Amino acid sequence: MIEIEDLTVSYGQSEVIHGISFSAVKNETLAIMGRNGMGKTTLFKSLMGILPSKCKKATVDGVDIAGNETFQRVHKGLAYVPQGRMIFPTMTVQENIETGLEKSKSRQIPEDIYALFPVLYDMRGRKGGNLSGGQQQQLAIARALVTNPKVLLLDEPTEGIQPSIIKDIAKVLNEIRKMREITIIVSEQVLSFTMEIADRIIVIDKGNFIHENKRSEVDAAKIKGYLSV
Numbered sequence: 001m002i003e004i005e006d007l008t009v010s011y012g013q014s015e016v017i018h019g020i021s022f023s024a025v026k027n028e029t030l031a032i033m034g035r036n037g038m039g040k041t042t043l044f045k046s047l048m049g050i051l052p053s054k055c056k057k058a059t060v061d062g063v064d065i066a067g068n069e070t071f072q073r074v075h076k077g078l079a080y081v082p083q084g085r086m087i088f089p090t091m092t093v094q095e096n097i098e099t100g101l102e103k104s105k106s107r108q109i110p111e112d113i114y115a116l117f118p119v120l121y122d123m124r125g126r127k128g129g130n131l132s133g134g135q136q137q138q139l140a141i142a143r144a145l146v147t148n149p150k151v152l153l154l155d156e157p158t159e160g161i162q163p164s165i166i167k168d169i170a171k172v173l174n175e176i177r178k179m180r181e182i183t184i185i186v187s188e189q190v191l192s193f194t195m196e197i198a199d200r201i202i203v204i205d206k207g208n209f210i211h212e213n214k215r216s217e218v219d220a221a222k223i224k225g226y227l228s229v
């Protein structure tokens with residue numbers, strides 16, 4: 001569903017992502033794990049075309065996205081939930097979701113959105129800023145899903161969210177995969193969370209992929225070693 005080959009990203013003269021390659025198939029959840037500053041956000045922003053990058057190959061569902069602007073990548077099936085959620089605090093929940101439609105071909109919020117997030121339906125008239133952290137994360141995911149993506153990127157969705165709510169986010173991501181059969185790529189530092197959702201875990205360190213395992217074969221102690229300072 002998504003194939004990236006030899007991706008390099010730089011800030012000016014400083015190269016931060018050093019030629020990484022990966023792919024993920026339909027209905028797969030891939031977790032990219034690493035400590036702060038290892039390049040997760042840079043990777044996701046480059047995949048969305050927010051940051052310039054170089055690569056040998058970048059495709060979504062077989063369609064070339066290399067060099068494309070963000071809106072073109074969204075049309076071709078990529079969606080992004082940024083770190084920190086970036087919802088609009090003074091807009092209502094419904095208005096926040098509708099902003100996701102601006103880059104979509106459709107004008108209507110898909111029917112399954114409120115089925116996936118009943119709490120957002122109940123709160124659709126409330127201001128986004130009045131929602132809890134977990135609810136704001138659900139709102140950010142809902143906003144990304146209205147474009148009916150083939151590949152959903154989520155940058156550290158558990159950041160700043162309390163442990164009991166982290167479980168709800170895991171549940172919702174598993175539900176999304178079941179309902180939509182999409183590819184989910186998530187960047188994370190919380191191993192217990194990725195073990196609930198991911199089929200495969202890759203560790204990123206200083207802009208290189210240094211370790212990869214299927215969930216069933218994960219050596220938790222080893223990954224925790226990579227994630228601790």
Ligand SMILES: Nc1ncnc2c1ncn2[C@@H]1O[C@H](COP(=O)(O)OP(=O)(O)OP(=O)(O)O)[C@@H](O)[C@H]1O
Binds near residue numbers: 016040042043083
């Ligand atoms: N605008 C920028 N200009 C220059 N260097 C940057 C910029 N943004 C990030 N970097 C550097 O790029 C590297 C990767 O940062 P990035 O934010 O992608 O990491 P991250 O794994 O997402 O970490 P975090 O979890 O803290 O967001 C770091 O060394 C960082 O200092």
